[in-house]
Amino acid sequence: MSRFVRKFRKWTVDALDLPKDLVFDLPRLTLIGGKQLYIENHRGVVHFSPESLHLELNKGYLEVEGSGLVIKEIMPEEVVIEGRIDGIKYRGTEE
Amino acid sequence: MKLPSLSQMRGVVTIVVRGEGIKRLINELARQGVEIWDLKPLTDGKMEMNIRVTDFLQLRPLLKRTGCRVKVKKRYGMPFVMMRLWGRKWFVFGFTVFIVIIFCLSSLVWDVKVVGNEKIASEDVLSAARQEGIYPFQWIFRLPEQDKLSANLTRNLPGTSWVGVSRTGTQITIQVVEAAEPVKKLMNPRHLVSKSDGIVSYIYAERGQPEVKKNDRVRKGQILISGIQGNKIVVSKGEVRGNVWHEYNIEVPLVRKQKIYTGEKKQRGYLFFGNTAIQLTGYGKVTFEKSQTLTEIDPLTWRSMKLPIGWMSEKVLETTEIELKLSEDEAMKSGLERAKRDIIAKNGRTSVILEQKILHEKTDNGKVYMKVLFEVEQNIAEELPIVHNQGE
Secondary structure (H helix, E strand, O other), X not given: OOXXXXXXXXXXXXXXXXXXXXXXXXXXXXXXXXXXXXEEOXXXXXXXXXXXXXXXXXXXXXXXXXXXXXXXXXXXXXXXEEEEEEXXXXXXXXX | OOOOOOHHHHOEEEEEEEEOOHHHHHHHHXXXXXXXXXXXXXXXXXXXXXXXXXHHHOOHHHHHHHOEXXXXXXXXXXXXXXXXXXXXXXXXXXXXXXXXXXXXHHOEOOEEEEEOOOOOOHHHHHHHHHHHOOOOOOEHHHOOOHHHHHHHHHHHOOOEEEEEEEEEOOEEEEEEEEOOOOOOOOOOOEEEEEOOOEEEEEEEEEEOEEOOOOOOEEOOOOEEEEOEEOOEEOEOEEEEEEEEEEEEEEEEEOEEEEEEEEEEEEEEEEEEEOOEEEXXXXXXXXXXXXXXXXXXXXXXXXXXXXXXXXXEEEEEEEEEEEEEEOOHHHHHHHHHHHHHHXXXXXXXXXXXXXXXXXXXXXXXXXXXXXXXXXXXXXXXXXEEEOOOOOOO
């Protein structure tokens, strides 16, 4: 992505008040209580055990901690996790 | 949880995957768009997941590439049910045959009932129905439509005014409504005799022996058509017409009284319970000299039932009499009209007045007196029973 394009996009997002995840391909998390977590724009599973789940993101990665974690559904861009979710750690590397 | 569409129909397997490259496998599957769901990590690095059968069958190359081993834990969905059923195919076959038999038996006509016939024998109705295709062990779907059936049956069964065909389950009910035939009277042997003096103008004997000819003069009581034909005694039947003279003395008053309403009226309202009525409105004396009372009862109704409670209204209408004066001509005309109507009423509608002769006419005491002779062509036949062994 060239500099100009990135700037233009940023300007449109600010000007039109668009959701950033759509335009910048950023992950979007939806947490429902401590029970269900939707993650959009992920890049694959790195580690998966009942206690923790590591997901690769476009830039950085995500750690989900809890107990009895289950991947309810996994699709190219989307993953649905269920179980007792105790913590989410987001380690972004974007500027 | 949203499951992939129709996954139950297409068959689902629960598999347990073990090996080092499980994460790679999952990512690969997700990237390829293969639907997997309910992923559960188990102890010692195994993972349980659900996958559709069709996808499972294409899993092998991917497994090889990622170095994973797979074990099927559970199978469910239609394909597996079908496979299990195939193992008991004779049971399935028997069950299907049973369903088919039940279906066939319930689409047969088992019973034909005839209802509502009194004079027509049920067997006749049934045989007519059989010709239309209604009989036991007939396929229900082969029956024509019910309106056609009932129309054909009505046509083919003499003496019915309507035949209805209705089906409830496997039973056909034929509802017959018999035509109300006129009751045939038993008739005694009889003569036809003349009921008045006259000249025969027309004679037609349907049964019996004609005794007179056209233009014969007949007296009252004379036999016109005899019930004794050869040696047999029959019920004579026929039509005999003749010219008969009727003499009328007519009186017509020149003043005619007629009652008319003046337009004045008084209304009373009553509330009634059964046979008791309580007057509520319209008190006061009626000052009319002559009056006519119209009563209207309007009971309360519930559905179509009339309750014994309601409103009764009475109208008292004042009447008065007026006198209409007639000229002599008008009086004569109305008198003659009245006489003609009388003739028609007494001698039947077929009577024809051929001639009228005013024999005498005078006006006296406000009345017109007339004596008129009518010549009428009318039916002159009258029945006379033939009585056997009368007296000795």
